Amino acid sequence: MRSRAGRHGGDMPLSLYRLCGADWYASRFPPPLSWNHLAQELVPYVADLGFTHVVLDEGLIAVPYAVVCQFVETCHVAGVGVVVQRPASLPMSEAEFLEWCERCHLDGIDERGRDADGGCRLFGSDTVGTALTLHRRPRWRVASADYLSLGPTGRHRRHRDWVEALTPRESSRGLLEQVPDEGSALGQWRQTVHGDDWQRFAAFRACLALMWALPGDKQLAMGVELGQVLAGPWEAPLHWPLLFETRHAGMLRLVADLNRLYVNEPALQIRADESLGFEWLVDDDSDNSVVIFARHTESGHASMICLCNFQACVHYRYRFGVTGAGRWREIFNSDSVFYGGSNVGNGHGATTEAIPSHGHAQSLAVTVPPMAALYLRHETWFEEAP
Numbered sequence: 001m002r003s004r005a006g007r008h009g010g011d012m013p014l015s016l017y018r019l020c021g022a023d024w025y026a027s028r029f030p031p032p033l034s035w036n037h038l039a040q041e042l043v044p045y046v047a048d049l050g051f052t053h054v055v056l057d058e059g060l061i062a063v064p065y066a067v068v069c070q071f072v073e074t075c076h077v078a079g080v081g082v083v084v085q086r087p088a089s090l091p092m093s094e095a096e097f098l099e100w101c102e103r104c105h106l107d108g109i110d111e112r113g114r115d116a117d118g119g120c121r122l123f124g125s126d127t128v129g130t131a132l133t134l135h136r137r138p139r140w141r142v143a144s145a146d147y148l149s150l151g152p153t154g155r156h157r158r159h160r161d162w163v164e165a166l167t168p169r170e171s172s173r174g175l176l177e178q179v180p181d182e183g184s185a186l187g188q189w190r191q192t193v194h195g196d197d198w199q200r201f202a203a204f205r206a207c208l209a210l211m212w213a214l215p216g217d218k219q220l221a222m223g224v225e226l227g228q229v230l231a232g233p234w235e236a237p238l239h240w241p242l243l244f245e246t247r248h249a250g251m252l253r254l255v256a257d258l259n260r261l262y263v264n265e266p267a268l269q270i271r272a273d274e275s276l277g278f279e280w281l282v283d284d285d286s287d288n289s290v291v292i293f294a295r296h297t298e299s300g301h302a303s304m305i306c307l308c309n310f311q312a313c314v315h316y317r318y319r320f321g322v323t324g325a326g327r328w329r330e331i332f333n334s335d336s337v338f339y340g341g342s343n344v345g346n347g348h349g350a351t352t353e354a355i356p357s358h359g360h361a362q363s364l365a366v367t368v369p370p371m372a373a374l375y376l377r378h379e380t381w382f383e384e385a386p
Contacts, residue, residue: 001076001105005125007052008107008132010173013262013269016083016120017051018179019222020237021059027238035067039074046080049225049252050259053081055110055120060084061091061100068104081107083120102128112136120175120219134175134217139165141177144210148203149192152289152311159286166291168215168278173270176211179221180229195371199312200230201247202341202371205254205334206308209373212258213268213295213306215276220255227251250340261332261375267295267304281305282320282358290368292320304331305376307368314344315368321360325352328364328376335369344369349376 006012025031025038046054054075060068061084072082086109090097101109101123111118124131143165147158155162193200204227212218223229223238227248231239242248262268271277282292289310296303303324309315322328329349335341350364357363368374 001125003079004081004107004123005131007081008122008124010132010270012052014053014122014134014217015051015259015262016053016055016175016217016219017046017049017222017225018055018219020057022057023237024222027236027240035063035071039071043075043078043080047078049256050263051080051220053083053107055083055085055219058085058087061087061097065100065104072105076105081122083108083110083122085110085112098128132173134173135170137170137174137176137216140211140214144207145192148207148310149194151194155289155310156286159284159289163280163283163291166210166214166293167280167283168276171276173276174216175219176214176216177219177221178208178211178224178229179219180224195312197230199371201227201251202312202335203310204230205251205339205341206310206371206373208251208254208258209332209334209375210306210308212262213293213304213373213375215270215278215295217270218259218262225252225255247340250338254334254339257332265302265304265331265375265377266297266299267302267377271296271298279323281322281360288315288318290315290318294323296323301378303378305374305378307366307374307376309368309370309372312370314370317365318368319355319357319363319365321356321358321363322352322378323360324378325354325362326378327351327380329379330374331377332375333369333372334374335372341372342369344372345374349379 021038022033025033028041029037075082084106108120108122110120119136120134121130122132143162147155147162150158193203226242228239228242231242277296279294281294282290292305292307294303294305327349330346333345335344337343344367346366350366352362352364355363
């Protein structure tokens with residue numbers, strides 16, 4: 001509770017894990033639901049993956065007060081905040097609901113129950129007064145799904161529209177999500193992506209990396225971290241045996257690593273200015289389905305480049321202009337063998353050359369993996385001595 005003001009004040013990155021308590025519990029234990037047992041399994045799982053909050057369904061509201069408090073306390077001890085989804089119709093008045101949230105030490109309210117585009121309200125240190133509101137920004141996700149459903153020719157024609165959707169338009173922080181539509185099969189995403197299974201997995205890894213690189217806080221629905229959106233529909237909401245398959249286990253590692261980078265890399269966090277630390281470097285390469293943008297820190301150090309390739313081929317010696325001379329280290333590659341990829345990349349990174357490109361005096365020439373996203377961090381301003 002003491003750390004909540006700092007976390008919800010806007011200075012710290014937020015990553016939310018959205019779940020239905022009964023469904024998550026049923027995937028591990030026989031019913032009836034025990035919130036104590038759920039906490040014992042859920043909290044270590046969420047904390048290990050690096051999520052800062054859990055977003056629980058409205059079923060939490062019907063639970064006895066003492067049980068809710070114990071569940072919330074278990075989450076708080078592990079450093080995990082608790083947000084509850086506000087139902088469309090409350091079993092109590094608005095004032096009573098807010099009082100209940102305050103008594104149970106809940107950390108916020110998700111407004112999706114009332115409005116599909118509603119935001120997520122996070123509370124301050126000791127009251128239910130709103131400290132931060134995260135507004136949903138689904139435009140990039142809808143445009144990316146449409147873009148990936150097309151073949152190479154279709155992507156070439158829609159490239160400009162896709163780039164337009166990726167460009168941040170707001171000057172405040174928002175909420176970027178990978179949440180399946182209500183009422184649709186979790187595996188439906190798998191059916192809409194053009195290509196074979198390998199391309200679908202690679203495209204989804206790249207999409208998640210793109211989401212973490214764009215300005216805004218993150219929210220993932222349960223099952224997405226397993227890559228269940230790429231498996232056939234199952235009767236169970238969570239099909240844990242998928243983790244015995246390399247590509248699904250790799251998806252779990254990828255989410256954990258993205259959350260770790262989100263906390264540790266200042267460039268990925270929100271800057272308090274109109275540009276949000278975002279700058280396009282390459283936004284017009286429709287022939288290769290490549291987009292490249294930079295994220296900058298307020299200090300100007302440790303800037304980061306996100307490079308995404310949505311073609312199923314490797315681009316060798318791909319040259320693009322950069323804002324700073326020196327060495328850029330590859331700190332993340334969604335095509336890594338650890339995530340189930342083909343392990344094409346740039347080793348420890350690349351050094352700039354004095355060859356003008358894309359309006360910059362310095363440029364990099366890198367190997368771009370197929371259907372993948374790379375993060376490059378600016379580490380040294382001058383070329384290292386041999």
